[in-house]
Amino acid sequence: MKIICFVVNSRANYGRIKTAILASKSNKNLHTVVVLGASGLLFNYGSIESIMSKDGIDVDFRVYSVISGDTPELMAKTTGLAVIELSSIFAKIKPDFVVSVADRYETLGTVLAASYMNIPVIHTQGGEISGSIDESVRHACTKLAHIHFPATTQSARVIEQLGEDPKSIFVTGCPSIDIVKQATDVPTSQVLSNYNGVGHLFIPENDYILVSQHSVTTSYLNARDQIQQTLSAVQKLKMQTIWLWPNIDSGSDAISKMLREFRETNLENKISFYRNFSPEDYVRVLRNSSCIIGNSSSGIRESAYLGTPSVIIGDRQSGREHGKNVIFVDYDSSEIFRAIEKQLSSGKYKSSHLFGRGDSGQKMIEIIDSLTPRIQKVFHRC
Amino acid sequence: MKIICFVVNSRANYGRIKTAILASKSNKNLHTVVVLGASGLLFNYGSIESIMSKDGIDVDFRVYSVISGDTPELMAKTTGLAVIELSSIFAKIKPDFVVSVADRYETLGTVLAASYMNIPVIHTQGGEISGSIDESVRHACTKLAHIHFPATTQSARVIEQLGEDPKSIFVTGCPSIDIVKQATDVPTSQVLSNYNGVGHLFIPENDYILVSQHSVTTSYLNARDQIQQTLSAVQKLKMQTIWLWPNIDSGSDAISKMLREFRETNLENKISFYRNFSPEDYVRVLRNSSCIIGNSSSGIRESAYLGTPSVIIGDRQSGREHGKNVIFVDYDSSEIFRAIEKQLSSGKYKSSHLFGRGDSGQKMIEIIDSLTPRIQKVFHRC
Amino acid sequence: MKIICFVVNSRANYGRIKTAILASKSNKNLHTVVVLGASGLLFNYGSIESIMSKDGIDVDFRVYSVISGDTPELMAKTTGLAVIELSSIFAKIKPDFVVSVADRYETLGTVLAASYMNIPVIHTQGGEISGSIDESVRHACTKLAHIHFPATTQSARVIEQLGEDPKSIFVTGCPSIDIVKQATDVPTSQVLSNYNGVGHLFIPENDYILVSQHSVTTSYLNARDQIQQTLSAVQKLKMQTIWLWPNIDSGSDAISKMLREFRETNLENKISFYRNFSPEDYVRVLRNSSCIIGNSSSGIRESAYLGTPSVIIGDRQSGREHGKNVIFVDYDSSEIFRAIEKQLSSGKYKSSHLFGRGDSGQKMIEIIDSLTPRIQKVFHRC
Amino acid sequence: MKIICFVVNSRANYGRIKTAILASKSNKNLHTVVVLGASGLLFNYGSIESIMSKDGIDVDFRVYSVISGDTPELMAKTTGLAVIELSSIFAKIKPDFVVSVADRYETLGTVLAASYMNIPVIHTQGGEISGSIDESVRHACTKLAHIHFPATTQSARVIEQLGEDPKSIFVTGCPSIDIVKQATDVPTSQVLSNYNGVGHLFIPENDYILVSQHSVTTSYLNARDQIQQTLSAVQKLKMQTIWLWPNIDSGSDAISKMLREFRETNLENKISFYRNFSPEDYVRVLRNSSCIIGNSSSGIRESAYLGTPSVIIGDRQSGREHGKNVIFVDYDSSEIFRAIEKQLSSGKYKSSHLFGRGDSGQKMIEIIDSLTPRIQKVFHRC
Secondary structure, three states: OOEEEEEOOHHHHHHHOOOHHHHEEEEEEEEEEEEEHHHHHHHHHHHHHHHHHOOOOOOOOOOOOOOOOOOOHHHHHHHHHHHHHHHHHHHHOOOOOOEEEEEOOHHHHHHHHHOOOOEEEEEEOOOOOHHHHHHHHHHHHHHHHEEEEEHHHHHHHHHHHHOOOHHEOOOOOHHHHHHHHHHOOOHHHHOOOOOOOOOOOOOOOOEEEEOOOOOHOOOOOHOOOHHHHHHHHHHHHHHHEEEEEOOOOHHHHHHHHHHHHHHHOOOOEEEEEEEEOOOOHHHHHHOOOOOOEEEHHHHOOHHHHHHOEEEEEOOOOOOOOOOOEEEEOOHHHHHHHHHHHHHHHHHOOOOOOOOOOOOOHHHHHHHOOOOOOOOOOOOOOO | EEEEEEOOOOOHHHOOOOOHHHHHOOOOEEEEEEEEHHHOHHHHHOOOHHHHHOOOOOOEEOOOEEEEOOOHHHHHHHHHHHHHHHHHHHHOOOEEEEEEOOHHHHHHHHHHHHHHOOOOEEEOOOOOOOOHHHHHHHHHHHHOOOOOOOOOOOHHHHHHHOOOOOHOOOOOHHHHHHHHHHHHOOOHHHOOOOOEEEEEEEOOOOOOOOOOOOOOHHHHHHHHHHHHHHHHHHHHHOOOOOEHHHHHOOOHHHHHHHHHHHHHHHHOOOEEEOOOOOOOHHHHHHHOOOEEOOOOHHOOOOHHHOOEEEEEOOOOOOOOOOOOOOOEEEHHHHHHHHHHHHHHHEEEEEOOOOOOOOOHHHHHHHHOOOOOOOOOOOOOOO | OOOEEEEEHHHHHHHHHHHHHHHHHHHOOEEEEEEEEHHOOOOHOOOOOHHHHHOOOOEEEEEEEOOOOOOOOOHHHHHHHHHHHHHHHHHHHOEEEEEOOOOOOHHHHHHHHHHHHOEEEEEEOOOOOHHHHHHHHHHHHHHOOOOOEEOOOHHHHHHHHHHOOHHEEEEOOOHHHHHHHHHOOOOOHHHOOOOOEEEEEOOOOOOOOOEEOOOOOOHHHHHHHHHHHHHHHHHHOOOOOEOOOOOOOOOHHHHHHHHHHHHHHOOOOOEEEOOOHHHHHHHHHHHHEEEEOOHHHHHOOHHHHHHHOOOEEOOOOOOOOOOOOOEEEEEHHHHHHHHHHHHHHHHOOOOOOOEEEEOOOHHHHHHOOOOOOOOOOOOOOO | OOOEEEEEEHHHHHOHHHHHHHHHOOOOOOOOOOOOHHHHHHHOOOOOHHHHOOOOOOOOEEOOOEEEEOOOHHHHHHHHHHHHHHHHHHHHHOOOEEEEEEEOHHHHHHHHHHHHOOOOOOEOOOOOOHHHHHHHHHHHHHHHHEEEEOOHHHHHHHHHOOOOOOOOOOOOOOHHHHHHOOOOOOOHHHHOOOOOEEEEEOOOOOOEEEEEEEOOHHHHHHHHHHHHHHHHHHHHHEEEEEEEEOOOOHHHHHHHHHHHHHHHOOOOOOOEEEEOHHHHHHHHHHHHOOOOEEEOOOHHHHHHOOOOOOOEOOOOOOOOOOOEEEEOOOOOHHHHHHHHHHHHOOOOOOOOOOOOOOHHHHHHHHHHHHHOOOOOOOOOOO
């Protein structure tokens, strides 16, 4: 029986690997170990252990690694601390595989620890193109990992260019699409009743937009200005809005502070603020929304399958492969405003299978089950 | 005035960056900060601070990060700890550039810390191909770094394939060749008189071979067997031998232990053991030797310029670009023995400029002096 | 010139050492180095660097050591991380003395690092008696420290019982009293105008009580219930209230969450919430208040000098030496309510000099200036 | 079933807790967890896992915390790192008790982590008096611990003076005496045949002295000079000698280096060097020796029961309670020489039960089995 260890570091991480974890738990050749770390453990960023528990997924190890503060050195320190803790866990459980998800900065800690310990590393969502430190982290992870599960064919080609053995690359689609496919229809008002939001009281009959905009670490000192442009556009729109708190990257404190100040001083706005949703509930809120605005990758990924119009702001997703439902704009309130108006008038787009067909988690586990990876990596010239 | 911070982690590191540090100190636009870390601080692996001091290079910060023990999880932990310490130093000195050397596992800690902190990272000797975890570390560093100083044109092409902006790649050669060029001729016996060796007393009139064989981290449990093959071949050869202790990678304790046992039980052997030489003295010992054996990259790099015959054992340097002076063999005592005999009869090779012409350090600093790097990295398709 | 290094870890720390730092900076035999760490750097717990800056105190080193989360293992981890970072700073600056303040859990990290490095440690406010982990931390610090500056004669006797050399003990009073003495009279409404509070809008003409209640780490799982009793009593009182957010001990997230929920759901309450004040402003708010409630040590210390009536709840300050202005009660809303009523009717008490006369900072520095401490500690039997 | 967790950090630690661990494993009310850390894991300091395994004691968790180098900041860093790792282990296993042994600097890491996490801490060998940082560490541990198992009545009185609740103090004797009592008689030559020594070949018929001298951390820069005095005395004595390598305190590298140099340059000496023995074998070597010299606490403790003459050098054991078999001398070769001569002529002393009667481990476990400790500590005035 092979031991497979999943390391989940955030709410976004979880949605992108959940169906693979469930498939692993159903596979009798695999013993599944789940490590929850980083912002995934923190109330302020949406502790997800209770959501996982409802999904039937127990957490075996917890890695508290987030060092408080809002300077980029803490992204480094947090990752360093995670390496120290994870290496002890890996030494204890001796996994046959470690699965690491996507491209958040803590991810590199997981991949570094496992690869240094000669444990085969499976990396999902490699080969994508974006901005922020994520762009560097993602490709560095690819160069340390042994098996690659890119979401798209185009990403697979990038991984090949990076010198990886084509035999180690499997286009599986993204497990987040599995959840999009499986999530039943539930009205947004009913979804919201299970969460504690603050601000505007959501009105079920009215349409709404969804905003999710994170800090861009490589220009984190501008986080405040960047978010100000979005806020202005949304205020001008005067439409009911659900706004998600940012994740834990450097600059997020500045964003949170600004949103809080806005909330205290603009009592007449129509914005409801929420910390977090379960992956399924997030899909529901996104599906029922008229448009998603910001720079969350769900504005690229899940929204492609759902056909939800999307306005992507700034350079966090710059260069990212995407469907027809996306308009890219600069940090400019009038540009943002115009793009939202255009998307609202366009309405829903046709569903795209660019990021998967809803069977990715199962596919991943079937591949893992049959793998005998080689530890020593060899560069493939193309 | 720009602040440039060099992080040096080992004796090998130092030889490969020394002339660049000296050139930086001579440049009046640059304020040079030197961080010495990892095995570079440890007596057992050749503490190099006194050597640096004689070269006129003061150490500004010391990073004690090596966690004792001989399991690969400690390579991970050591790197994690280095990230924690280095990020504090970078936050304190706010460098305009961080220079990180080559591909040892601690290197990734330097590059991770600086890149997460939006500090432009200059990485030397990227794009080379080898075995061991170094192969993964080197390319991961490339994907996090902003400016690349590969030693060869072929390495530059690999870096381009990795998706780096061609404008960020400068073929500079390797500063270790600068030292090879500058080091005056000194008889080996005179060099050795400045160091405390153990074992066989070196006989000036007799020829000798030089052995330097490190652990291969990706198969570190075989370190003992691998070194046994070399020891057998060297014993059979009955030739005077200078043997260097291994560096600090996982498996090095096993090698050291074995060498110690060999030394205690084979009192009639002709092997002198040394911990360390200054970069110049190492060049002298290598230049005066009849052949270098093992898997040190100096058996590829410095020996190419010197024309010293080289026998490279096993897969640590597998795939590495090399001159005509190198024979690659497997971990097999008779294969090793035959290769050494062949090299001894062939004698010195013609000098090759494959890894530089002796002006690399100066070149690097001139380029840095004129740089205005961009923090946000962008993938270049080829 | 001797190097003296002050390590400040929280808003409370700062108030208790500020006048000593200023006196040190005025002393020409001393070179003053200031390290700011732990919650002292965090916005949510009242980042104090800007306050220090206004006081003319520059921060030389920052130690981000707070690991996010709300379990007691994180108090341990945070302290461990602080030890790692502080030892690097001490090795860099080579202080002749390290000054560590009072008894918060991070304090032990400072004292451990310095004493292991053979640096004379000066510990303030040793020998006091209380509850929470502070009780253990304080005495452990005493046993590692070389010089003791207790606030009171009774505390000095406890330090002697602990086996310390009587010659190493100096009753200096507490520098927090220096600030109490120096702080000019300013109306509370004017003080508040410089801070961002939330909740009830403060009415200048009305009297108010001040609440400051922290988690008790040794029973942190009850934090929520404990605070509930206080909230109920305060609600029943219907008096204008200024409530300070709790510090960063385990259990503080639970308290903060509860206060936030209360605030969202009890819109008619009379409570204004504030994160933090400068030490002087805190004195003003305390001086102008009718009563202080909770378990902050300022309800013992500063309030003794000011004569402000104080109601101390639960066991955090259990056994603490105190003036006549204090009533101790259990976690029981009606007991709390009755004690507040009693205090409100009693009014101001006579000023007590139990914790000092307002010259403590100056005294400390004069003593330090004349010290030649011995590194090897010797147990004194009594 | 209660979970009891023993943390063992060195070879010396193990001998002082082994019989308690075995008694715990035999007790059906207790689930025993063993953590091995620090120098206990390192080959150079006598990895003890294989010895434990032969004793039937499995290691459940390994804590690699020793950071390489020979400066005292690394004792601090090592302890900080241990706190980080141990707190994760304690959070995972949720022990009802943590047992920490004696007074090495890492011990404080164990006690800090557990006490901050509200886990009842049992501390052995508190209340003793000595020099070095051990003196500070030991009493700091007492002030954080909840239950005390001092070896002697006099130590118990010191713990009471330290303000501990008399009900929490149990004089158990020291488990190292259990081993002294149980260890069968085996000739030293037979013992040595199981270990790899270097240097002089032991001659069974000849008498010998045993030397074990560690660095004194509070004057570690003098380690070299201190050991030189002992070496000179031993050389002058010209008696067969078994010399143990020092433990891992700051200064030990200097001692090791000096011993190595001595060995290489004095080929005619009569000193055999050994790294380590199992606790029983150590007792045998000590029992069969004519005198023990140095500053190991076994020269106080085990030698008291055995009646082996002991010469204690310098201030590491200064003030330590001891039997009649001990002569204390300064770092002075002629003083040392005279004391050894005196002890050799005096011969064996009468056995003393000062440190126990050989039933300590069993006693400890019986007490633990019946304990319900209180987490909140309260200072007891005497």
